[in-house]
Amino acid sequence: MDILYNVADSLRLLREKRPLIHHITNYVSINDCANITLGIGASPVMAEDIDEVQEMVSFASALVLNIGMLNPRKLEAMIVAGQQAVQKGIPIIFDPVGVGATKLRMDAAHRILTELQVTVIRGNLSEIKALLGLSSDMHGVDCLAEADNGREIAQKLSERLGCVVAITGRTDVVAYGSRVCSIYNGHALLAGITGTGCMTASLIACFCSVTNDPFIGTVASIATMGIAGELAEKRLTPNEGLGTFRVRLLDAISTMNPENLLQLIKLS
Template sequence: MEIREKILTNLRAVKERTPLIHHITNYVTVNDCANIVLALGGSPVMADDQEEVAEMVGFASALVLNIGTLNSRTIESMLLAGKRAKELGVPVVLDPVGVGATHLRTNTARKLIQELNPDVIRGNMSEICVLAGEEVAIKGVDSLADEQNGAVIAQKLASSLKCVIAITGKTDVVSDGEQLCLLDNGHRILADVTGTGCMTSSLVGTYCGAAKDYFSAAIAGIATMGLAGEIAQASLRHGEGIGTFRARLFDSIYHLTPEQLAQESKVRHE
């Protein structure tokens, strides 16, 4: 099946199945992540207490782990939920926010990868470079790495970890170690809104919860955010800025059709 057809099929599957997506995520963007899942057609749950995470995973179609605001309690919850997800065959999506910025983030990301073997890891170029053992500069949780070798790094890391690696940036890169896809949707204004990366990981998780092909699910999630960003930005009028853009980003995803996503996604399957 050609990649555009898979993207179309994946969005149809989300709309039909309304997958429950369990998040253990950061408190900066938790509300946006919940709403972006709803906008796409999924159902979000944000449960992070150790007493219920394993049970909640039992009801979920996918688990999204985001290390944006780490603490010792949520780290343990991520490990408990992730191990239960792997027992049940529930896909795990890891967003290693700011990995490399501090020892806590780096050590936690590596422990989650080692113990949980995530199905998809989605990050910016700096974050993926850190996981790949590359030397990069980090500014808080923002990427300072260039994207020149993104395809090579994604492919090698995906092969090494036996998972899908998704790098978001000016040109997005998705690889499962064998296949490689480049995406060119999006607009630079997406970087001016806090949480668009986190929301993209939630979109990827939603697609993973509806389709078992996690490579095409990652592509669909990233393409959805990129295309919605283009649509939302194009709708702005004089005097409107990132606040209006943020609201219209949700609207654009809410109204996005499978056919529109497939036709307007700028996807290159290498």
């Protein structure tokens, strides 16, 4: 399948080009996002002051906007950074963390999607359903919904907004118009540590920065995260748990290669 070789080649390009990825992201997971960006072969910058984000984006190859720890000044910085990203023509990856939980998050997401040309939205099923205007099951920022009709939901939002939509969960789904892909890599332990969704958004930005096809870039990044989770779990000894798994996950990301992706990816 061409998609498999394109996915694998995107990792080769990423390691070769080492793009700069600008994040305005979640304080809970900011260190993990920076490290996973470094691990996959890119360079992170985490500037969020409204007085410098426009200049910083001008140096970057992709922009991540994550509303996990939202405040008014950060939202304004996201809009300014996003406008510069649109002007420069670089991908914007939007992670609408907990968007169904409060009015503040919903209003912020609506503004970002209205004022900016987002390239990829990555969320759990509840978050994507909330953006689509369906009922969502949220507990804080955690998803309580099961992935029942994820392909249909992702495709509907993609067609409405004209961007790639990725739903991450037990089975991951990526949709871009009529193109829809399910990814079956991953391990349950990924849900046991905080920030894996935020880290996945960072990976999406990394891959999309080096490919002209954001669908391929998104599939590649989500498969990479899932495969890394599988490898990290396999390397645990009986007396090791979530803390070691977190370290093993970064190890697996940093040693990932195109051959791993071709051999281990599971998609339809």
